[in-house]
Structures are given as structure tokens and as C-alpha cells.
Amino acid sequence: MNPDEVLSEPRAARSSREGRGWVEGVILSLIRYAARQAPPSLSARLEEEWLADLTARQGTIARLRFAFGCCWATRVIALELATAVGAAAGLSAGKTAALFAGAGPSILSRRTTVFVLIGALHTLVILALASGITREVLQAIPPIQVVSVPKAPERVEPPPPPAPTLEQFRPVVPLTPWTGEAPAGAISVPTVEGPPPTVSATPRQVIRVAGGPGPGFPNTEDYYPEASRRLEEKGLTTVSVCVDGAGRLAADPVVARSSGSVRLDAAAVRLAKAASGHYRPTTEDGRPVSSCYPFGVRFTLK
Amino acid sequence: MSFQTLKALEAFLENPTEELSGADVHKRSGIASGTLYPILLRLESAGWFVSRWETIDPVSAGRPRRRLYRLTRNGLARASDVFASFGRGVSA
Numbered sequence: 001m002n003p004d005e006v007l008s009e010p011r012a013a014r015s016s017r018e019g020r021g022w023v024e025g026v027i028l029s030l031i032r033y034a035a036r037q038a039p040p041s042l043s044a045r046l047e048e049e050w051l052a053d054l055t056a057r058q059g060t061i062a063r064l065r066f067a068f069g070c071c072w073a074t075r076v077i078a079l080e081l082a083t084a085v086g087a088a089a090g091l092s093a094g095k096t097a098a099l100f101a102g103a104g105p106s107i108l109s110r111r112t113t114v115f116v117l118i119g120a121l122h123t124l125v126i127l128a129l130a131s132g133i134t135r136e137v138l139q140a141i142p143p144i145q146v147v148s149v150p151k152a153p154e155r156v157e158p159p160p161p162p163a164p165t166l167e168q169f170r171p172v173v174p175l176t177p178w179t180g181e182a183p184a185g186a187i188s189v190p191t192v193e194g195p196p197p198t199v200s201a202t203p204r205q206v207i208r209v210a211g212g213p214g215p216g217f218p219n220t221e222d223y224y225p226e227a228s229r230r231l232e233e234k235g236l237t238t239v240s241v242c243v244d245g246a247g248r249l250a251a252d253p254v255v256a257r258s259s260g261s262v263r264l265d266a267a268a269v270r271l272a273k274a275a276s277g278h279y280r281p282t283t284e285d286g287r288p289v290s291s292c293y294p295f296g297v298r299f300t301l302k
Numbered sequence: 303m304s305f306q307t308l309k310a311l312e313a314f315l316e317n318p319t320e321e322l323s324g325a326d327v328h329k330r331s332g333i334a335s336g337t338l339y340p341i342l343l344r345l346e347s348a349g350w351f352v353s354r355w356e357t358i359d360p361v362s363a364g365r366p367r368r369r370l371y372r373l374t375r376n377g378l379a380r381a382s383d384v385f386a387s388f389g390r391g392v393s394a
Contacts, residue, residue: 045369046339049324052366053335056325069335076340084347 023060030067034074039081046074207285210293211243214280223271224299225263235259236298237268241279245288249276256294268297303384306333310341311381314351314371318378321370323356342371350377 031054035047050070057063228234238257242250253272255265272295282291313330314322322330324338333341345351352374356367373381 042343048366049369050335050339052368053323053325053328055365056323056329066335069337070339072336073339076336077343080340080344 023064027054027063027067031070034067034070037071037074038077042077046070046077209283211247211280211282211291212293212295213275214247214278216278218271218274218278220271220297220299223267223274225267228261228263228267228299229301232301233261233264234299234301235261235264236296237265238294238296239268239272240292240294241272242290242292243279243281244290245281247277247279247281247288249273249279250290259299264299267299271297304341306331306337307341307345308384309333310338310345311350311384314373315378315381315385318373321354321372323368323370325368327371345377346371348377350374350380 028051031050032047035043035050038046050066054063054066057066225233236257237255237259239253240256241253244250249272253269255269258265259268281288282293283289309331310327310333313327314320316330324335324342327333327342328335328338331338342351342353346353350373351371353369353371356370358367360366
């Protein structure tokens, strides 16, 4: 069977492969070329056989490898056959191989062919780059954009806070200046001011009358110790008492200032305790309020 | 005998009566075409193989006919001897 007829027979299967492009054409051309380079007695057989076996190869790479393999096989087959025939005829292997190569001795040696092929490949690549591919590649590469990054601003340390001045510590609410004037007739005994007056936004004069001994207050002579009389002890003991609005002791009285005699001081404390309920409470604007104040107990010999 | 030749023979010895094309031998042995076809022709010239064209109708089959190779009786015997010698070498 003619190899050309073989190629035309399975047209349905082959046409699709040949339609893939020029690669299929190269593959077929390589196989046909390899078969023609084989010894004439095997040329037609090998072409048909290889083209038939090519249909079993799937994929362009595998088919290309098969085609190049056929080219190599041709040279091996020619060399082996030439060796066998030449041995019988007494010729050298190279000359007999050339005889079996069909096309006669090649003007190019194998090394020269390789150099020519490499040069051709380089030429193709250079031409491709010089023509359209170069422009496509350059267009595919995005242009270099120069982006100027502004210099980072230097970090400016915040200025240190100004040194505090006395003006900043001025009270927001102005204090009411104390006039030092006390209400007339309010002091009958030594008094101690209560808690410091609160500063109000609207200063107002509060009439405060300190408390002291009230009606029914015990007599000092009744609490004069007998031992102190015999020893002629005398003196003034200042006792601090806390009195509620009803005139009763809110806490135990304490000696604020001693007379110098323990017995007289103890007698003054007993008197202060016994006087609970008979104290005159401190008043503010006439209203009795709880307060603490001292009062003096004087022991004198008659 | 080269290693590739042994692989090709091994592909045929799986079923000595079976006829195989070059594509079949490639599938079984993995030998590249540049090495395979010289081996097939060499063994055929030596009388180990016989070959014939496949008897099919390429139009109805949708593919060209293939060249089928088969071990001859002499080839089977010699191939068996080759592998047997390898077996003896290993066992000894």
C-alpha cells in the first residue's frame, strides 16, 4: 500500500490533528523525511509503519518525540545495515551507510548540521524578537511608574508645658474676707470655733451664738474635793464638751487645759458630766445646733 | 545484548504468541522510537521475529494498518535461553 494512500485513508482521525496547526505538518514531514533517508528497501515500509504507530501517540510533545526518534532510527538502521553489507563487501561503514541512505552522501557532516540548526534557531529567535514579538512583550510589560514618596515629616516634639504660675492656683470661688467681728453679747464663756466655715458661692453672714452653762447648771462648790480643800488646792480647769441641740452631752467631756491638780481636773470632769441636759446649746441664726466648746471650772477657797 | 533489547523481548514474552506493533511494544516497555525500531528490525533480520501487515480495512477501522511483530519459534527459544541464563546467574 502506498504511504500516501495510508495518509489519506484515516482522514477523519487525521484531519483533526493536522488541523492543529503547523506542528502536525512538521511531525509528518519529519517522519516522511526519516523514512526517505532509510535504505530504499525499507523506506516505504518504515513510512507506513511509523505513520500508523504515530496515531497511537497522544499529545503534541509525544508525537514530536516520536518523529525525532524516527529520524534517529533511520540513521541507526542505515548504519547497521551498511555495516553488515560492507562487512560482506569489504567497504568501510561510512561509505556503505551513505549508499544505503538513499540520497547519497551528504554534503554536510553531522557536526556541521548541528551548528547550522543552532544558528537557524538563534536567527529565528532574533527575528521573532525584532519583529512583532518584541513589541508584544514590551506592551505586555507595564510601564514603569515613578512614584515619588513624600518625605516623612519630621516628628516635632510638643513644646513642654509652661511652668506653673501662682495665678493658675487661684481659687475659683473667692473666699469671703473675715471681718473679725463677732456678734455682740454672744460670748459668755471662752468658746472654740466649730468646723471651719464652708466657702459658699454666695457668702452670707450667719449669726452664731456659742453655747455654755444653762439653767440648773450644777454648783462648783458641790464638786470641790475635800482633799483639795485641806491642801488648799485651787485653780481653773478648762473642760471641752460636745453638746447637742437639746443641751445634753453628746460625748464624754475631756480636760482641755489642766489646773495643775489632778483632783481638781477630775472634779471638773464630774461636774461637766453631771451638767448634761443643763447646757445652753449653740445657736445659728437662733436655731440650736450641736457643737463642741470649752468652758472653765474655777475652784476657789472661801 | 543491550538492556533495551531485553526490555523489548520481555514485552513479547508476556504472551509469546501475541502479535505486537511498535506502538504496543512502546507502551509495554517504554522504549523510545529511535531505539525501538532498530531493535525490531535487527531481531527480525536475525530471525527472532517475523512481521506482517495488519489485515484490517483502514477506512472502516479509521486508522492505518500497523506492522505486527511476533516471536518466531527460534526467537522464543533463544529469548527464553537469554532470560533463563539471567535467572541462573541470579540464582547461582
